Amino acid sequence: xxxxxxxxxxxxxxxxxxxVASKTLSSYPHLISVTAVHDEKEKSxxxxxxxxxxxxxxxxxxxxxxxxxxxxxxxxSVAPAASIYEQEVSELFGVTFDxxxxxGKRVLLPDCFPNNAHPLLRNVKQEDLEKVVAGCMLGExxxxxxxxxxxxxESVILLPFGPYHPALKEPExxxxxxxxxxxxxxxxKIGHVHRGIEKIAEGRTFLQDLFLVERICGICSFIHSxxxxxxxxxxxxxxxxKKAEYLRTxxxxxxxxxxxxxxxxxxxxxxxFESMFMWIWxxxxxxxxxLDLLTGNRVHKSFIAFGGxxxxxxxxxxxxxxxxxxxxxxxxxxxxxxxxxxxxxVERIKGIGMYNAEHAIRLGAVGPIIRxxxxxxxxxxxxxxxxxxxxxxxxxxxxxxxVFNVTMVRIKEVLxxxxxxxxxxxxxxxxxxxxPKTLVSGVVKEGExxxxxEAPRGELFYYVKxxxxxxxxxVKIRTPTLANILLAADILKxxxxxxxxxxxxxxxxxxxxMDRVLVVDKNRNNVFFVDFNKLRKESRRAR
Amino acid sequence: MAQLTMLKEVVKSLFxxxxxxxxxxxxxxxxxxxxxxxxxxxxEKCTGCSLCAMNCPSxxxxxxxxxxxxxGGRTLPVxxxxxxxxxxxxxxLCAQVCQFNAIEMRRELVILRPGSKC
Numbered sequence: 001x002x003x004x005x006x007x008x009x010x011x012x013x014x015x016x017x018x019x020v021a022s023k024t025l026s027s028y029p030h031l032i033s034v035t036a037v038h039d040e041k042e043k044s045x046x047x048x049x050x051x052x053x054x055x056x057x058x059x060x061x062x063x064x065x066x067x068x069x070x071x072x073x074x075x076x077s078v079a080p081a082a083s084i085y086e087q088e089v090s091e092l093f094g095v096t097f098d099x100x101x102x103x104g105k106r107v108l109l110p111d112c113f114p115n116n117a118h119p120l121l122r123n124v125k126q127e128d129l130e131k132v133v134a135g136c137m138l139g140e141x142x143x144x145x146x147x148x149x150x151x152x153x154e155s156v157i158l159l160p161f162g163p164y165h166p167a168l169k170e171p172e173x174x175x176x177x178x179x180x181x182x183x184x185x186x187x188x189k190i191g192h193v194h195r196g197i198e199k200i201a202e203g204r205t206f207l208q209d210l211f212l213v214e215r216i217c218g219i220c221s222f223i224h225s226x227x228x229x230x231x232x233x234x235x236x237x238x239x240x241x242k243k244a245e246y247l248r249t250x251x252x253x254x255x256x257x258x259x260x261x262x263x264x265x266x267x268x269x270x271x272x273f274e275s276m277f278m279w280i281w282x283x284x285x286x287x288x289x290x291l292d293l294l295t296g297n298r299v300h301k302s303f304i305a306f307g308g309x310x311x312x313x314x315x316x317x318x319x320x321x322x323x324x325x326x327x328x329x330x331x332x333x334x335x336x337x338x339x340x341x342x343x344x345x346v347e348r349i350k351g352i353g354m355y356n357a358e359h360a361i362r363l364g365a366v367g368p369i370i371r372x373x374x375x376x377x378x379x380x381x382x383x384x385x386x387x388x389x390x391x392x393x394x395x396x397x398x399x400x401x402x403v404f405n406v407t408m409v410r411i412k413e414v415l416x417x418x419x420x421x422x423x424x425x426x427x428x429x430x431x432x433x434x435x436p437k438t439l440v441s442g443v444v445k446e447g448e449x450x451x452x453x454e455a456p457r458g459e460l461f462y463y464v465k466x467x468x469x470x471x472x473x474x475v476k477i478r479t480p481t482l483a484n485i486l487l488a489a490d491i492l493k494x495x496x497x498x499x500x501x502x503x504x505x506x507x508x509x510x511x512x513x514m515d516r517v518l519v520v521d522k523n524r525n526n527v528f529f530v531d532f533n534k535l536r537k538e539s540r541r542a543r
Numbered sequence: 544m545a546q547l548t549m550l551k552e553v554v555k556s557l558f559x560x561x562x563x564x565x566x567x568x569x570x571x572x573x574x575x576x577x578x579x580x581x582x583x584x585x586x587e588k589c590t591g592c593s594l595c596a597m598n599c600p601s602x603x604x605x606x607x608x609x610x611x612x613x614x615g616g617r618t619l620p621v622x623x624x625x626x627x628x629x630x631x632x633x634x635x636l637c638a639q640v641c642q643f644n645a646i647e648m649r650r651e652l653v654i655l656r657p658g659s660k661c
Contacts, residue, residue: 211600211634296579302634310639439640440598 002385003230003451009048009062014072017049017063022078024051028059030377031364032452033478034085035463036093040122043067045093048463049075049082050450054375056382058450065095074100081364084486085478094118108191112136119199126203129196156184159497163192167270167501170511174489174504181496186489190482193511201475206232206441207306209472214300216477217510219262222255223455225304228475230385231451231464232306235444242387244308244434249386250321250424251294251303253417258287259456260410260417261332263508267407268339270501271348276339283335286328290321307436315430322425329418336411346404353491353503355401363487367458367480368413369507372398372405379454391423401491403506410508443470455480457508481510579635580648582626588645591622595637595646603630604637 012020025031028051035048049061065072074097076083087102089095091109094116106113117132118124157178163171171192177185197216201209210232214225226248233240240248261284268276288298294313295301303309340346357373370377378395380388396412398405444466451462458480467473484507492503596604606622613619624637624646638646 205598207598207636208600211632211636292575292577296575296577296635300632302579302632302636310635439636440594 002227002379002383002453003234003449004058005234006048006060006448006450009060012061012063014063014065017061018073018075018078020061021049021051021075021082024059024061025079028053028057029361030054031079031081031085032058032459032461033463033476034082034089035474035476036089036095036120037465037474037476038067038093038120038122045070045095047072047089047095050461050463052452054377054382060450070095071098072096073098074103076100079364080362081483081486084482088482092118092120094121107189108194110136110191110194119196122202126196126199129199161500167505168511169266170509172509172511174492174500176492176497176500178497181498183492183495183497183500186492188485188489190485190511198475198477201472203471205470206444206466206472207439209475210304210306211300211302213475213477214302216479218299219259219510220255220455220457221300222251222303223453223460224477225301226252226386227451227453227460227462228464229304229306230453231449231462232441232444234449234451235447235464235466236306236441238307238436240308240436241432241434243312243429243432245387246424246428247294247309247313247434248304249388249391250421251291251301252386253420253424254287254291254294256456257328257414257417258284258291259508260414261287263410264407266505267349267502268345270505271345273339273342273345276345279335279339283328283331286324290324293317293320305436305439306441308434310435310439312434318425318428322422325418325421329415332414340411349403349407349502351402351404352495352499353401353403353506355487355491357401359490360401360487363490364483365458365487365507366483367455367508368406368409369401369458369484369487371396372409373401374398377459379452379459383452385453387424387427388420390427391420393420393423403502406506441470443468444472457481457510458483479510481507485509578650579633580650581628581631581633582635582637582646583649584624584626585645585647586623588643589623590643590645592642593622593624594640594642595624598640599637600634601630601632603627603632 010020030052032050032052035050037046037048039046044064044066046062046064049063051059051061063072070093072095074082074086076086076097077099083101084107086097086100087105087107090097090100090103091107097103109119113136114132117129119129159176159178160173161176162168162173173189173192175187175189176183177187197212201212204212210225210228213228214221216224261280265277265280265284268274268280291301292298294317295303296311297303303311355373357370357375360370360373361375366377374397376395376397379385380393381395393416396409396416398409446466446468448463448465451464453460460480461476461478463474463476464472465474488504488507488509492500495503591606593606596606604624604626607625608620609623610621611618612621635648638644638648
C-alpha cells in the first residue's frame with residue numbers, strides 16, 4: 001500500500017483532454033500531478049494526469065504528443081490546480097499548453113534561461129545544460145517583473161517580496177500588487193533553488209538515488225527516501241520485514257514531530273513572539289537527539305534500504321525512545337497550554353488567511369492546510385503504508401481554514417504522532433532482523449509505479465519508471481509545497497502587507513523541496529564561484 | 544563592597560582554568576556515540592572489486608591503480624579505493640556493501656594541523 005503499479009491508464013487523444021478531465025473531476029476531484037515522460041525511441045512525450053478521490057482511488061489519464069508538435073489544450077480552466085503543474089512541464093519539456101494562465105511567463109526556470117533549452121528531455125545531456133547555465137549566469141544581471149505588465153495604472157504599487165526577505169527562510173519571490181496597503185494580486189516566481197535532482201536521478205543507480213532524494217529536503221528527509229523505497233520495492237517485488245516497517249514508521253513520526261514543532265517555533269518568530277521560538281526549539285532538541293540515537297544522523301538519516309532498514313535498533317534504545325517521548329509529551333502539553341493562552345498571539349493569527357474546503361480542493365491543497373477545513377485527507381488513513389493500518393490513531397481536522405486552525409491542526413498532530421510512536425514501540429516484534437541480505441538493487445525490470453505518502457507538509461507523490469536498467473528512466477517528484485503554493489498566493493488577496501509573512505508561511509513552505517531542476521557545476525565554471533584565496537586577494541586590492 | 548566583589552571575580556578568573564579547551568585535549572569523545580564514523584580502508588582485505596566505488600552515493604570513492612600483479616602469466620593492475628573525505632557524506636554504505644569487510648567505519652578523531660597529511 002502507499003504505492004501502486006500503473007496498469008490501467010486511460011488513453012485519450014490530446015485534443016479531447018479537457019473534456020475527459022472535466023468528466024473525471026466529477027468523481028475524482030483532486031488532481032495530484034501532471035507527469036511528463038519523454039520517450040526518445042518513439043519520439044513522443046507522454047503526459048500522465050493523476051487524479052484521486054479523497055478515499056484512496058487513483059485514476060491515471062494518459063495522452064501522447066509527438067516530439068515535433070508539442071501543443072495541447074490546458075485543463076486549467078476545469079482544474080485550476082493544473083496550472084502550476086502544466087507550467088512545470090512546459091518549462092522542462094517545452095510543451096505548450098493553450099490557455100494556461102502562466103503561458104509566456106517564467107515561473108520555474110531563471111529568466112535568463114534560453115527559450116529552446118528544455119532540461120528534462122532525454123536527449124539533453126547534463127554537460128550541455130551546464131554550459132547553458134554557465135552562459136546564463138555570466139550575462140548581465142537582469143531584473144524582471146514577471147507578468148505584472150497588466151498592472152501599469154498609477155493606483156497600484158508593485159512590491160517585490162523576496163527572493164531574499166527576513167520573513168522567508170529560503171529564497172522565493174512573490175510580486176505583490178498593492179492598492180494602498182491591501183493586496184490585490186500575487187504573482188509567484190519560484191525556482192530560485194533549483195538543483196536538477198530529477199535530471200541527476202536519471203543518471204545514477206537506484207541505490208544512489210535513494211541518497212539523492214533524501215537530500216531534497218532538510219526537514220522531511222526520511223519520508224522522501226521512504227516513498228522512493230516504496231516505489232522501488234514495488235518494482236523489485238521485495239517485501240520488508242515487520243520490524244523494518246515498524247522502525248520506519250517510528251522514524252517518520254519522529255520526523256513529523258520535529259517538523260511540526262519547528263514550524264510552531266517559527267510561527268512565534270514570524271509573529272514577533274521570539275521567546276516562544278526559543279522555548280519550542282529547545283524542546284525539539286530532544287526529538288533530534290532521538291533521531292541521532294536511532295539512526296546515527298540528525299538530519300539525513302541514511303537509514304532506509306530496499307527491503308528493510310540499514311541497521312537494527314536494540315531494545316535498550318527503543319526503551320530510551322519511549323521514556324524520552326513521555327517526557328517530551330509532558331513538557332510539550334505544558335508549553336502549548338501556556339503559549340495558546342497568550343492572547344496577543346491568538347488574536348494575531350485568528351481570522352487571517354481565510355479559505356474554505358471548496359477553495360482548497362479546487363486549488364489542489366494538501367496536508368494540514370486541507371485538513372484545517374475539515375476534510376480528513378491523510379494518506380496514512382486513506383492509503384495506509386508502513387504499519388499505519390495496524391495502529392489506532394485519529395486524523396486531526398480543523399473547523400475552517402485560517403492560520404489559527406492550521407496551527408491547531410499541527411499542534412494536535414504532534415500529540416497524535418506521539419501516540420503512534422508509543423503504540424509502535426509496544427507492538428514492535430523484538431526478535432527479528434530488519435536488515436536485508438543485499439542492499440544493491442541491480443537491474444530493475446520495466447514498470448511504472450506511483451507512490452503516495454503523508455509527509456509532514458502533506459501528500460507527497462512520486463512517479464518512478466524503470467526500463468530494464470540500473471538507472472531509473474524517469475523520477476517525478478511532486479512535493480506538498482508545490483500543491484499548496486497556489487492556495488497560499490490566492491488567500492493573500494484582500495489582506496494587508498503585514499499579514500504576508502504569517503499567511504505565506506502558514507503552509508509551512510519548503511521552497512527547496514519544490515525546486516529541483518537546474519544544474520550548477522561549480523567545478524567547471526570557476527568564473528562564477530570564486531575561491532577563498534582569490535576573494536581575499538580581491539578584497540585586499542579593493543582596500 | 545562592589546569593588547571587593549569585582550576584585551574577587553578578577554582573582555578567580557586569573558587562577559581558574561579557561562572555559563575553552565585547546566583542541567589537543569578534546570581528542571576523545573568528540574564524535575557522537577551513535578555516529579557511523581568515517582570509512583578507512585584495510586588494504587590487506589581489499590580485492591579491488593570496486594563495488595564500493597560503484598555504489599557510493601556521492602561519488603567520493605575513486606579506484607586508484609597502486610601496483611601490478613601477475614595472474615596466470617598476465618600482468619593486471621591492482622586497484623584500491625581512495626576516499627575523498629570532503630565529498631563523503633559518511634553514510635557507511637561502502638562498508639556495508641563490501642563483501643570482504645575491507646572498509647572499516649572508524650570513530651577516532653584525527654586532528655588535522657597545518658602541514659599534516661590526510
